Amino acid sequence: MDTVENRELRYFVAVAEELHFGRAAERLGIAQPPLSRAIQQxxxxxxxxxxxxxxxxxxxxGAGEILLQEGRAALDAAAAAVRRTRRAGDRGAGRDRLVLAVKAGAFHELLHKxxxxxxxxxxxxxxxxxPSGTCEQEEMLRDGRADVALMHTPFNxxxxxxxxxxxxxxQVAILPAKHxxxxxxxxxxxxxxxxxxxxxARWPRKDFSPPGPGPDVHDQTQLAQLIALGRTMTVFPESARTWLWEEHAAVPLSDAPLVTTHIVWPAHSRSRVLAGLVRTASRL
Known part of the structure; x- marks a missing residue:
């Protein structure tokens, strides 16, 4: 059976994402001719x-689209295996450790419990x-930076x-208290x-940002300050009330979709300590 090396997948994914051999070669730090030859081979x-x-x-x-999708998943899986293996090695004979990815500033009460x-x-x-940015937990879980995550549908x-x-x-609209x-x-x-x-407010992910002229925001602190200054508003789950400033107000949204928080982990995981955390979460 023919096999594909990680190097070849990295080369192909770079070209497929850039749709330009010159930009892909620059991104990979190699010359363009060997990149072209590698794709042809x-x-x-x-x-x-x-x-x-x-x-x-x-x-x-069509075949390229399939390889792009599967190649990304394979590269993420390889990166995840390396990160989790190194994390296990770093622990040595010490106490087990799990990395839990959470959306910054959200669900304080649930997380504390x-x-x-x-x-x-x-x-x-x-x-x-x-802590992670909006909708980054999925990527962190897939590439091994996290072992488990709190994720939120319909966003994740x-x-x-x-x-x-x-x-x-x-969900609630978070806006300036004086508006x-x-x-x-x-x-x-x-x-x-x-x-x-x-x-x-608009977030980096295009599929998560509302249309319109709102300011681009990259983290919760920036967002909180812009709301306090009367420059923007945003929509968050009800539990976001825990991080509001005095200059903020939260108004319930009558027709916004409900948000469900899940504890999420890789389907192939056989970790004993992860299973214990999930059992605890299930009992809450």
Whole structure:
């Protein structure tokens, strides 16, 4: 059976993502001719055309799209294996450790309950809490930076993971306390979608950002400050009330989708300490 090396996958994924051999070569830190030869050799060995090359650039074929999807997953899996193996080696004969990825600033109460309850269990592992940006937990779990994560549907994809539901809650609009809308008992999604003086904040992920002229935000501290200054507002689950400033107000949204928090882990995991954490979370 033909095999594909990690190096070849890295080369192909770079070209497939950039759709340009020159940019891909620069990204990889190699010259363009050997990159082109490597892709041609990969196509010959697989017996398929992965890329269509023409004067306007590079396009993925159907086979190329499949290899891009599977190649990313394979590279993530290899990176995850290395990271988790090194983490296990670093522990040596010491106490077991799990890395838990959580969305920065969210679900303080649930997280406190989980950590306190698990710490009371016999033989509990050390838990390193790794705050992450919006929707980064999925990537961190796939590439091995985290062993387990708290993720939130409908925002996160749980595909390829095992999970247990923990809590479901509504959403609120977080806006400046002095804004006229802050006095409302509830708002609709339509009402907050077009407020000229208070556009919705935009996050780096395009599929997660609302349309419109709102400011780009990259972390919770920046977002909190912009809301306090009256420059933007945002939508968060109800539990986000725990990190609000005095300059903020939270107004329930009557028609926003419910948010469900899950504890999530790789489907292939056989970790004893991870199983113990999941059992504790399930009992909360």
């Amino acid at each position: 990969l196509e010959r060995r697989l017996g398929v055309t992965l890329l269509e090359r023409n004067r306007r650039g590079v396009l993925l074929t 989980l950590l306190d309850a698990y710490a009371a269990e016999p033989g509990a592992a050390e838990i390193e809490v790794l 994809s749980l595909a390829g993971f095992d999970s247990v539901e923990l809590v479901t809650e509504g 006229p809308l802050a006095t409302r008992r509830s708002l609709s999604m339509a009402e907050i979608a077009d407020v000229p003086d208070l556009p919705l």
